[in-house]
Amino acid sequence: MSIEQTTLKASAAEITKAMLPDLEQLSKCAEEPVAAVFADSLLRKMRSLHDAYMYNPYTEVVMALHDALAHQNRWINYTSKQYEGAYKLFLALVNQNTINNSDVENAIISLEHLGFNTLPFGTILEDDNYEDSEQV
Amino acid sequence: MSQAPIQGYFLDTSVMRSLLLSTQVYQQYLDIQLNKKELYISKYVQMEIKRSYLVNIISFYFVLNMGGINTIGDAFALWSNKFKGSELKAILQVIPQLFNDRQLNFSNPEDKEKAISLLAIYIKRFNLVIKTKFKNTNDLTSCARALVQLDVDYDNPEPGFKKFLLEFRDTKTCRSQCQIDQFILVHYRDEVEQLLNVASQLPRNTNTRGFLNIASNLKEILSMGEKACDCKRCEKIGDAVIALNAPRNLRLEHTDSSFDYLCPSINQPHFKHPSENQVVMNISNVNARK
Numbered sequence: 242m243s244i245e246q247t248t249l250k251a252s253a254a255e256i257t258k259a260m261l262p263d264l265e266q267l268s269k270c271a272e273e274p275v276a277a278v279f280a281d282s283l284l285r286k287m288r289s290l291h292d293a294y295m296y297n298p299y300t301e302v303v304m305a306l307h308d309a310l311a312h313q314n315r316w317i318n319y320t321s322k323q324y325e326g327a328y329k330l331f332l333a334l335v336n337q338n339t340i341n342n343s344d345v346e347n348a349i350i351s352l353e354h355l356g357f358n359t360l361p362f363g364t365i366l367e368d369d370n371y372e373d374s375e376q377v
Numbered sequence: 378m379s380q381a382p383i384q385g386y387f388l389d390t391s392v393m394r395s396l397l398l399s400t401q402v403y404q405q406y407l408d409i410q411l412n413k414k415e416l417y418i419s420k421y422v423q424m425e426i427k428r429s430y431l432v433n434i435i436s437f438y439f440v441l442n443m444g445g446i447n448t449i450g451d452a453f454a455l456w457s458n459k460f461k462g463s464e465l466k467a468i469l470q471v472i473p474q475l476f477n478d479r480q481l482n483f484s485n486p487e488d489k490e491k492a493i494s495l496l497a498i499y500i501k502r503f504n505l506v507i508k509t510k511f512k513n514t515n516d517l518t519s520c521a522r523a524l525v526q527l528d529v530d531y532d533n534p535e536p537g538f539k540k541f542l543l544e545f546r547d548t549k550t551c552r553s554q555c556q557i558d559q560f561i562l563v564h565y566r567d568e569v570e571q572l573l574n575v576a577s578q579l580p581r582n583t584n585t586r587g588f589l590n591i592a593s594n595l596k597e598i599l600s601m602g603e604k605a606c607d608c609k610r611c612e613k614i615g616d617a618v619i620a621l622n623a624p625r626n627l628r629l630e631h632t633d634s635s636f637d638y639l640c641p642s643i644n645q646p647h648f649k650h651p652s653e654n655q656v657v658m659n660i661s662n663v664n665a666r667k
Contacts, residue, residue, distance in 0.1 A: 288479065288480065291479065291491065291494070291495070292491070295490065295491060295494035296494055296497075296531045296532050296534075297531065298531060300494075300498070301498050301501065301502075301531070304495065304498050305498075305502055307478075307479075308475070308478060308499075311478040311479075312474065312478050313401070342531075346505055346509075349502060349505055349506075350505070350509050353506065353509075353510065359502060359506065360397055360398075360502065360503060360506055361401075362398070362471045362472075362474040362475055363398055363399050363400045363401060363403075363404065363471070363474075364398065364399070364400065364467060364470035364471055365399070365400055365403075365653050365654065365657065366394065366395060366398060366399055366463075366467065366653055
């Protein structure tokens with residue numbers, strides 16, 4: 242007799258929900274050394290969500306926060322109040338179970354308003370000298 | 378006569394781009410300089426950001442997505458070998474950061490799919506942020522390219538990206554829907570003639586060259602009329618369009634020298650910021666003296 246093993250895959254909302262305890266802890270210990278424990282746990286869960294659901298509305302919001310936190314270890318600079326805002330935002334999203342494009346956009350805008358830089362990637366831009374070229 | 382108080386800051390494309398894509402050091406400099414009042418842009422400035430950056434990252438998305446490209450590294454190698462402009466090089470400096478933070482392996486074919494998804498998410502987010510981060514002023518050019526929508530499905534981003542590129546690059550249709558001719562030839566004709574008068578009295582040197590090139594194109598539009606107005610020429614007179622389009626109760630924030638000649642004669646308050654290199658160099662010099 243063969244034994245079939247069934248693995249239930251957690252939904253994107255469930256994986257997102259699993260991030261809430263880390264965000265809650267970060268809202269209590271932001272800017273302290275111990276925050277690294279929860280930031281590491283949070284970033285790992287965020288990446289596992291992207292591994293499992295590359296094209297999903299929850300992934301899109303989660304990766305906005307991921308980029309804001311992961312880039313140049315900026316998780317260390319954000320405050321308790323900001324993490325609390327993120328916690329409340331994601332709590333509301335997971336309670337919806339399904340979210341649409343409008344929810345995604347509003348959530349990313351909310352993250353920006355909370356002060357999370359969701360576009361943290363930068364470079365020294367070359368001086369905008371197209372005006373100085375000899376074009377007529 | 379005293380000027381009316383400034384109600385906010387109106388961002389030129391170079392300053393808006395820097396707030397989105399420059400180094401943390403320069404962004405912090407700009408944040409400090411621009412934190413007292415509301416920030417504004419026009420749809421035209423948004424269009425210039427889309428033309429100089431968004432179109433390129435979407436193009437890079439399609440390079441990465443190609444069947445013959447096995448890894449993230451292959452896509453960067455192709456891009457760096459074939460595309461040399463400064464705006465194209467920005468892709469090579471910004472996008473690797475996105476993939477590095479996600480800890481993707483540039484040599485592993487298995488990570489290519491993750492990179493494609495990540496890039497699609499980033500492009501959508503970038504488009505959202507440029508639409509919502511700053512307040513919009515009225516765009517008297519009615520630039521139709523600025524109004525081209527980027528609508529992307531989660532499961533299948535390619536058609537949405539392709540539709541955007543096709544519509545944005547359809548400059549003939551876009552030009553048929555905009556008002557740039559009325560903007561230059563009617564609405565701001567007097568101001569444009571003033572600018573040409575200023576240009577006629579300037580020597581040609583490093584500082585004035587950009588402004589004189591703009592003036593030369595404006596002169597051609599005045600002499601040839603509507604048929605001289607197309608998206609290519611509009612690109613060449615972009616700083617003049619931005620200066621003329623800027624509300625006079627907002628201070629125009631810029632880094633380009635051309636605005637030093639464009640703004641005074643049309644009574645547009647303005648402020649020239651040091652370039653990113655200058656700010657970074659100043660900080661390095663201060664640190665070296667410590």
